[in-house]
Amino acid sequence: MSQATLRVQKISGHAGSVPGDDAQREYTVCKLIDTTTCIGCKACEVACMEWNDLPFGETVFDNTYQTMPETRWNYWNLILFNEHEKEDGSLMWLMRKNQCMHCADPGCLAACPSDGAIVQYTNGIVDFQQANCIGCGYCITGCPFDIPKMNPKTNRVFKCTLCADRVSEGLEPACIKSCPTGCLHFGSKEDMLDIAEKRAKQLREHSDYPKAGVYDPKGVGGTGVVYVLHDATQPEIYGGLPANPTIPWSVRLWKGPLKWLGNAAMLGGLLGLAIHYLRYGPKEREETIKEPHEGAEP
């Protein structure tokens, strides 16, 4: 969750109008990750932890340079290391910075039943508002990239905010600022796609990567994080980047044609709640939600 002062254009579990929806659109922000010039130095991982004040965690040696098997509720930015043998027997050591993709059509937001727990700002950033999160974990199933993670102690879900707090102040995300090789870029989606396409073309024409291309999957409406890949025909080799990510059909149904069913169920639920209240009276709230970064002190 960020303290951003950005305009919202989409809200999870929300029935009424959306404040920023019909406002003049800002440009959509985008991160460009050029995997062909990433050296896996993990500066972005450290910058993410430091800016977001995330606590150190324990890791175990796992036969890889990768810091941990997957992102955690308190580790939002993880470079995936994959050894890939090409058909000619030569080796590629692929490094892909993995984090929230900030989909234009976010599966997490679609799946979320809690009003305002997930919002999308007009600049495209998808942000979790833990104060409104009910810990149901639907966002986790809704994400085709397996990004949101639950803090088991607080039952709240976390992920990369695209440093919405920095972006709202006109700064680039912390990961971008820390990148030493310039494989990370930040700007408008249009500009990033332009740089990405040019780089992919350069790779096709001047390197041994005839299948180089840009990853900006349409199944989720395009993403706020785009990749340049050496081989865009095989995104899976980059640590399971899905070739055609989509929002799960169950979520689509739930939020689309079957929404009336949900509403009916909700109505039923409310009815039940009213009856329950009439019968047993009000219930005291057990505890307030704690500060999410427990143990943040090093």
Place this chain on the structure above:
Amino acid sequence: MTNGWVDIKNTDMMLIMGGNPAENHPCGFKWAMEAKRNRNAKIISVDPRFTRTSSVADLFCQIRAGTDIAFLGGVINYAIQNNRIAKEYVVNYTNAAFVVESDFKMPGDTDGVFSGFNEAKTSYDRSSWNYAGANSAGGGKTAQNPGPSTGQASMPAPLPPLPEKVDYDLTLQNPNCVFQLLKKHYSRYTPEIIERITGIPKEQFLKAAELFTSVRKDGDMKKAATVIYAVGWTHHTFGTQIIRTAAMLQLLMGNVGRAGGGVNALRGHSNIQGATDMAGLYDTIPGYLKVPTPADGSFDAWMKRVTPTASKPAPWDSWNYYSNTPKFTVSFMKTMYGAAATKENGWAFDYLPKVDRDYSWTNLWNDMYKGTVKGMLAFGMNGVAIGPDSNKNIDALKKADWLVVGEIYQDETSEFWKSPRVIAQGDMKQIQTTVYRLPCAGFAEKDGSFTNSARWLLWKNAAVPTPGDCRLDQAIVAEIFLKVRDLYKKESGKFPDPILKLSWPYTVANSPPLSEVLKELNGKALADLEDPVTKVQIKAGQQLPGFAWLKDDGTTACGNWIYSGSFTEAGNQTARRDPSDPSNMGVHPGWGWSWPANRRVLYNRASCDADGKPWDSTRPQVWWNEGAQKWVGNDVPDFKADSKPMDHMGPFIMNAEGVGRIFAPLAAFADGPFPEFYEPIESPIDNLLHAGRTHNPVVTKFKDSDDKFGTPKEGYNVVCTTFRLTEHYHYWTKNNPMNVQLVPEPFIEMAAEMADEMGIRGGEKVKVSSARGDYIAKAMVTKRIKAMMIDGKKTYQIGIPFHWGYRGIAEDEGKTSRTLVNALTHTASDPNAHTPEFKGFLVKVEKA
């Protein structure tokens, strides 16, 4: 670096070998990525392991550790055979045309050694390693004393001088000219033999040679290729010669002095360049001037020995800049001893210690091991962990009377008596060494300058005050000095003058401000000075603008001539932070200050043809301005400003010849004028070029010590190399939770095929043993190292990152085996630079 970090963006081709900059220099590596993005530059990565650098390379060759000279010699052979050399550059700017003495013989003819080898002394009489030529009657005929010997106490015999007038053949056809000798020498380095030695398949080698030399295709001189290396080249018993092979290749291809070219050493610490500039090595005084030896006897004799005279073809000119050595040295002596250094007393020559033998790292520790060195001050380093043969070093410390460690962490050296081996041996209580551990300041707690790999001095301010009782290193050293001086004042002694008369002009005597030290290094006028040509005047006491002002009459003081110009009357030049770059070539003349004279690319005269026009007009560095009759440019010309091109002064002004040395004559190197491939001291095979002469014949190796070496016959048949990780800094960051989270514990990289054969899975513990000691850690089973065919035999290599020991977060939590990688390595060293062979030694590998 001959060039600099930012300059790498100008390159068209990178050979990255003996280094892994993506891993170890990620910030500097941005310029390699810039070159790729903006110039479509190519990277060739040659390494024992497929590294982070290899992951962004266009071509990767897996090489057997320690066979770099075979590879590079092969590329030289390829460049000559395929006419990929820069003919005009080679003829005019190198000694290719110089004729060599007829009694010089090469290893191809004399079973693996150069002429002059003395088997009994394991050293060379280098008098035949000379040019043919003549000396003018009566002039410059003094014999050369080659300086401190390597390893042994006796002084080698004096050498003849270089001839003043060198015989030459500009057609390069004379069979004894340097070019023909070179061609003959490396014609033995065929792709077939290279495959058997290095393990790189012939086709792969040819691909690499073709790609690298492609910048000189069809005689084109526009493109430039760079060679980038680090300690992967220095950590061998022939490390200096590996680097020389690269330098020769770059000279042959006309890449030295060029933007985007050069031979570029990447230093492993932020200020290791500064350490060597300031005489971190025992055989130099600041600015790479040679130390006096007992044989010198007087200041004049010392200067006569170390000041070269020009040696060149008669019609050519040579600036021979080191002819100024007396000016640099007298100014240094004035800085050291102030008014006590006078012409009459030979500038206090007697005060300066004389170096009588090899005092390099392994020798000092060996002396402590033998009981002759009784104590040690250890600052900014973790001795038992960073030196070779850790067990020997720990045993050496056991015998010391005292040890002072200045550190920010409790390191292995200050707790050598807690090493697992000492604990296992149960002799902790017998150790009588008194250990003083002094809390020092960390890098962010001190001001001062860093000198980076690019020779740039960059001033930094302290970010935070020192915590608790911590003190600045210089405060501790100053305090010790002042106490010692007090003792001498009170009690006198055998020879108190060098201590009592040492200049100590700092405003805070017990903690010299580093800005004052930098001012001292820059130098000042001790009398009013006037330039005879420009009539510019400098008053006594003023800071000097640069080393051109230095005098040998005692009227200037300068602590390090190459740093002269860093802190002038205009202020601290190293603190400048003007990012502008008018030429857009990465010169940034107002950012910090680089030695020498704020020059960013060394030998940049060679970026022009003989007429003084840039080889590549799109990247003009310096050029001859006919109208102004002087050299001008985007960079500071590394040349005599008014030397007309027609005078044919050589661009390599620091050599007596004025040209680049493809053949390095006389005392330049201990082990040969041309690099020859020798196997590492521990090697899986005999030398395929000459089986009777497997190793460097003049390697520095203890014969009278307990140092042990392993052979394949004894089961040591796996080649081992050591390396560093991006996630950790040396032996420090194992104390920092964030770095520990990124890579939590030590590991051993091994080929998947090897692990399969041994039944080892990733994460299982493996024990690696050498003849010296053991190392235990988890296996990282990877495809990034593959089995190699070495002379037809399947051979494995393993790699071990070196960041762990017996003190640190994971160590203290009992998560590691608390062993040191350097327990595996041996003390045999390079005879020129004295660097031990940390890479390419033999081990056994088994399940732990």
